[in-house]
Amino acid sequence: MARLEAACQVELCEGDGEGLRRDLLTRVAGRDALVSMVTDTIDRAVVDAGDALKIIANVAVGYNNIDVAAARARGMVVTNTPDVLTDATADLTLALILAVTRRLGEGERMLRRGAWPGWAFDQLLGMQLRGKQLGIVGFGRIGRAVAARAQAFGMTTAHTSRSDAGMPLDRLLATSDVVSLHVPLMPETRHLIGQPELARMKRTAYLINTTRGPVVDEAALAWALKNRLIAGAALDVYEREPEVHPDLLALENVVLAPHLGSATTETRTAMADLAVRNVIAVLGGAPPLTPVS
């Protein structure tokens, strides 16, 4: 905020829900730049209301919350925050893989409710990672960073890809012990993982989603977990955040995180800094640092 305020006149839209939306639609008129968060829906109505906008700077790498085509049609630049959050999101993905395969959530809940009977030889046995296959769906910046970390745990990796000779999704689902999703949310990736895909996975396998909730059909996932079609799941993102499918909340074999992928002080600072530098560059007539392609 301080760096923006040194360069421009800044207005802050606060609140949530319909109030925030109304505030945004009113205040965006006549503004040169808009800084948005993943929770802000920047659809055609906002783009139309922002008649003077030169740039929409999203403080996130994913930009499914923005109607990029509508913005481009009005000559606006859209920027995101790639790279600076790759390590934090890959770290969180490994944290979720470890948490679900080692049953940390279940163990912590048992202990906190005073139900831990003490150490036992066969208590809460999980799955070891060494020698297991990690299937990565979407082999971009974060997918590759997750693969590098998984190799340090002794896992082998497989990935799907449109741009190189990756593994077909069906085969990756059928052969992987852990499947981790890293594709962006777009019309062709909505419900990429539904009932048929979950049924294709090994009964001993785990699904990890740190990308966007709608990439997974949440009701189908709850069904698969309840019926033990897969061993477990760990999620950072949900179809209708902040709502979580009620069946998932009741299940032991799922770890639920509240969209924490990039949530370190260092990373959020770097994301904010990159968004501000994009705004200042474009308003100064320079090219944006990280335009969405």
Ligand code: NAP
């Ligand atoms: P990226 O570098 O663009 O990687 C995404 C990869 O997905 C691309 O390299 C592409 O690889 C593949 N892909 C794209 N469209 C696809 C499609 N239709 N079908 C199959 N594969 C497709 O992006 P990133 O920086 O790794 O970020 C990935 C996503 O992570 C973001 O979009 C965001 O939604 C999510 N994210 C979440 C958090 C969080 O807080 N949980 C934090 C950061 C990011 P190929 O061309 O090789 O197929």
Ligand code: GLV
């Ligand atoms: C967070 O979800 C991001 O896309 O950066």
